Amino acid sequence: MAATRPNRLFRNLTAKIAAIPMILTALVVFVGGTVWTVTYSFTSSKLLPKTKFVGLDQYERLWNTPRWLVSIENLLIYGICMMVLSLVIGFVLAALLDQKIRYENTFRTILLYPFALSFIVTGLVWQWLLNPDFGIQSVIQRLGWQSFDFDPLYNADIVIYGVLIAGLWQGSGLVMCLMLAGLRGIDQEIWKASRVDGIPAWKTYIFIVIPMMRPVFITTLVIIASGIVRLYDLIVAQTGGGPGIASDVPAKYVYDYMFQGQNLGQGFAASTMMLLAVLVIVVPWAYLEFGGKKRV
Amino acid sequence: MTAFRTFFAATTALCAGTAAFAADLEVTHWWTSGGEAAAVAEFAREFEAQTDHTWVDGAIAGGGGTARPVMVSRIIGGDPMGAFQFNHGRQAEELIEAGLLRDMTDVAEAEGWKDIVNPPSLLDACTVDGRIYCAPVNIHSWQWLWLSNAAFEKAGLDVPSNWDEFVAAGPALREAGITPMALGGQPWQSSGAFNVLMATLGGPDVLQKIYGDGDAEMAAGDAMKRVFKAAADMREMVQGSNVQDWNQATNLVITDQAGGQIMGDWAQGEFAVAGEVAGEDYTCLPGLGVNEVISTGGDAFYFPVVDDEEISAAQDALAATLLNPETQVAFNLKKGSLPVRADVDLEAANDCMKKGLEILASGAIMPDVNMLNTEDTNNQLNDLFVQFFQDTSISADDAQARFVDIVANKD
Numbered sequence: 001m002a003a004t005r006p007n008r009l010f011r012n013l014t015a016k017i018a019a020i021p022m023i024l025t026a027l028v029v030f031v032g033g034t035v036w037t038v039t040y041s042f043t044s045s046k047l048l049p050k051t052k053f054v055g056l057d058q059y060e061r062l063w064n065t066p067r068w069l070v071s072i073e074n075l076l077i078y079g080i081c082m083m084v085l086s087l088v089i090g091f092v093l094a095a096l097l098d099q100k101i102r103y104e105n106t107f108r109t110i111l112l113y114p115f116a117l118s119f120i121v122t123g124l125v126w127q128w129l130l131n132p133d134f135g136i137q138s139v140i141q142r143l144g145w146q147s148f149d150f151d152p153l154y155n156a157d158i159v160i161y162g163v164l165i166a167g168l169w170q171g172s173g174l175v176m177c178l179m180l181a182g183l184r185g186i187d188q189e190i191w192k193a194s195r196v197d198g199i200p201a202w203k204t205y206i207f208i209v210i211p212m213m214r215p216v217f218i219t220t221l222v223i224i225a226s227g228i229v230r231l232y233d234l235i236v237a238q239t240g241g242g243p244g245i246a247s248d249v250p251a252k253y254v255y256d257y258m259f260q261g262q263n264l265g266q267g268f269a270a271s272t273m274m275l276l277a278v279l280v281i282v283v284p285w286a287y288l289e290f291g292g293k294k295r296v
Numbered sequence: 297m298t299a300f301r302t303f304f305a306a307t308t309a310l311c312a313g314t315a316a317f318a319a320d321l322e323v324t325h326w327w328t329s330g331g332e333a334a335a336v337a338e339f340a341r342e343f344e345a346q347t348d349h350t351w352v353d354g355a356i357a358g359g360g361g362t363a364r365p366v367m368v369s370r371i372i373g374g375d376p377m378g379a380f381q382f383n384h385g386r387q388a389e390e391l392i393e394a395g396l397l398r399d400m401t402d403v404a405e406a407e408g409w410k411d412i413v414n415p416p417s418l419l420d421a422c423t424v425d426g427r428i429y430c431a432p433v434n435i436h437s438w439q440w441l442w443l444s445n446a447a448f449e450k451a452g453l454d455v456p457s458n459w460d461e462f463v464a465a466g467p468a469l470r471e472a473g474i475t476p477m478a479l480g481g482q483p484w485q486s487s488g489a490f491n492v493l494m495a496t497l498g499g500p501d502v503l504q505k506i507y508g509d510g511d512a513e514m515a516a517g518d519a520m521k522r523v524f525k526a527a528a529d530m531r532e533m534v535q536g537s538n539v540q541d542w543n544q545a546t547n548l549v550i551t552d553q554a555g556g557q558i559m560g561d562w563a564q565g566e567f568a569v570a571g572e573v574a575g576e577d578y579t580c581l582p583g584l585g586v587n588e589v590i591s592t593g594g595d596a597f598y599f600p601v602v603d604d605e606e607i608s609a610a611q612d613a614l615a616a617t618l619l620n621p622e623t624q625v626a627f628n629l630k631k632g633s634l635p636v637r638a639d640v641d642l643e644a645a646n647d648c649m650k651k652g653l654e655i656l657a658s659g660a661i662m663p664d665v666n667m668l669n670t671e672d673t674n675n676q677l678n679d680l681f682v683q684f685f686q687d688t689s690i691s692a693d694d695a696q697a698r699f700v701d702i703v704a705n706k707d
Contacts, residue, residue: 046672047368047390061705066698067679133538154538156687240540242481244686245679259365261675262390 034275041268049264058269068270071248074160078249079228081164082171086224087217089168090175095205097176098183108180112173119170123237126166127153153239156246163238163247170234171227175220182216183209218289229278250274318348319606321378321614323597324370326356326363329543331565335631339433342623349610352378359541361484364671371396376600378607379614384421384430384596385666391598392424398599398608403615404428412619414638415592415656421667422596430596431615433624434633436560437590437652438492438664441581442567443556444549447474451555458585459497459526462556466533469555477533478545478554479685483678485542486685489558490527490677491665496587498523500662507668512704516696524692524699530558531685549578558584564632564648574647582651590655593664594633673706 044054062068093111097104114122129135132151140148152162186209194204210217232251239247250270258267321343327336333355340351354377356363364387367380371391382388391397404410404419413419413432422430441462448455448465451472456462466476479485495503498519505511506520514520537554539545546566548554557563564580572578583589597618599611617623624635629644634652642653655661665674680702684695 046670048372048394064701065676065679066683240481242540242682242686244683246683246687256675257672259368260361260671262368262387262671263675266672 037268038272041272043265045264047262058265062269067245067248068253070245071250071253075249077160078164082167082228083224085168086172086175089172091179093176094179094183097180111176114170115173119233120237122166122170123234127238130162154243156243159239159247163234166238167234178216178220182213186212319610320350320352321610322352322354323379324354324356324367324377325381326360328355328357330569335627338626338630343614343617346617347613349613371600376602379597379599379611381595381597383593383666384432385664386670388598392429396600397429398601399427400599400615401428403612407616412637415661417592418636430598431618432594432596432636433618434594434628434631435592435636436562436594436633438488438560439496439583439590440561441556441558441584442549442563443579444552445577445579446552447555455579463529475536475554478537478548478557479534480542480545481540483682486681487677490681492558493526494523496584497526500589506703507665510703510706512700515700515703524696528692561632561652580648582655588655589660589662590652591664592661593666676702
């Protein structure tokens, strides 16, 4: 019996051959690149990679650098706000669109359009809109409301929220679309049943519909989270990290030290910290989601 | 389709045909503002007039901070350009050590650079282990204060003759609706201006000791305390200049919206393009009117190793062209910088350039910060000072403590 059964390795051979390029890419480019980066983060590499190991020096310097701490703080603020607000806004918009309104297609298109723009364009547009001399502030002041004061991009304390506005404007449309697809996947019978029972619509959403949309929420969360961690181009286009270093983010720190500062070791150390942060979040989640129990 | 193919075949044949006589030399640089672009066009003109080669312009916008990584990654990635501009000093150190840049000693000897380049420190900055790796093209100094005469007139003040008078004029300028001082948001401008305060109010020796020898005690001392106090004054004065690029900041001075700006002598190119006259429309104070000294940094061209004799020949030709007298005069007049050879005639130089030439001749010179610091240290200084000048919550003492930290750990 065992002799006649084909070797497990050769089962589904064509599919496995087809997967080889991707497996190689994953191993060499992602895993290989990661290992290489982590290794060199323990060296004193400057402009060119060198194998002169200096232990944890780069990490020590990293955590004593105010700019790095500022960028971590910014990423946290941006990340938490972005996660919560884009989910809330996206879901509310989707729920509103789901009320069988007229011109739904038109609204959906309008709301999704910002997502078609790159972060660079988004950043520039909002840089202009938020410019105190000719943006929103000056328009409202010219309308007569002289005391109106809104220039987040030139105020170090709130600049990250200026960036957040642009990020939300760009990203909420996509979240809305995903949510709308999820809502459409809910069986209409559920709505009928809840109406028969006299449950108010908001309660149906929160206690019945949202729990049923769990897979959609998880997909959306992963998409938003990956967008948060790699936040870079929006900052570069909108604020350039300024004023001062007030809107810096880890990805920009990494780039600046690797290339402008000609200090690869420092950049590698910072990017390793970014990887660690992602792992700290992803590993427990992946364990809960895929590991342990074997669900049907 | 076949038409396309013949077209491509024809163009390649054409390229191959011309390549036999002359090479296309791609030159990358970050000279993109009005005055800079006019200056680099002089190089291209002279190069094409004096040789058979063609200058392919590879300007990279966004300043050195943006351009340098692009250039370095092209060289490391095996796609080198024909020649590229760097500030000479330690920026190219590792590229030379890795053997990625061509040794230009032969050209230098044939052209006698050792005898003509003045001051000799410029050539020293190009020299590693006795071999010369770059062609210095100009002398740029940072230690200038540019003042708008009209702005002071509007505020009912005399044009200041030194830094202290300028600081004292700050409140009156602000009352007249003029930003006392312009400063762009890019990090290098903040640290650059600070280094100028340090070199003039503290003195060239202080800068040399701190950046050259990494003297942390000096960095924590009283001389530097005064410099940080001046930097705090400057922070008050630059409030409200919401611009990014240096030439936008210079433009605030040109259009009399700002009283003055600390910026290198390249700012002069912008005044010239705007048709302003030194002494009438604007005033320049070398060494902030306190300590007339100029640093002899500047720009230099480096030549990557390429596996193509045509291009190597073109590189040699370019190196020779860059330093010949006519090119030096034409280029430096447009750029606002000083020529690297003392034997050229700069009759057409304006007042400010003449002041610079006098100081240069008198020997009151100091090394440029780029010759003393690595880019890594400069980047840390950039971070510190861009934050300091934009965020009033950091006290001068805190900033000094961080400065001492950077100096103590510099290499």
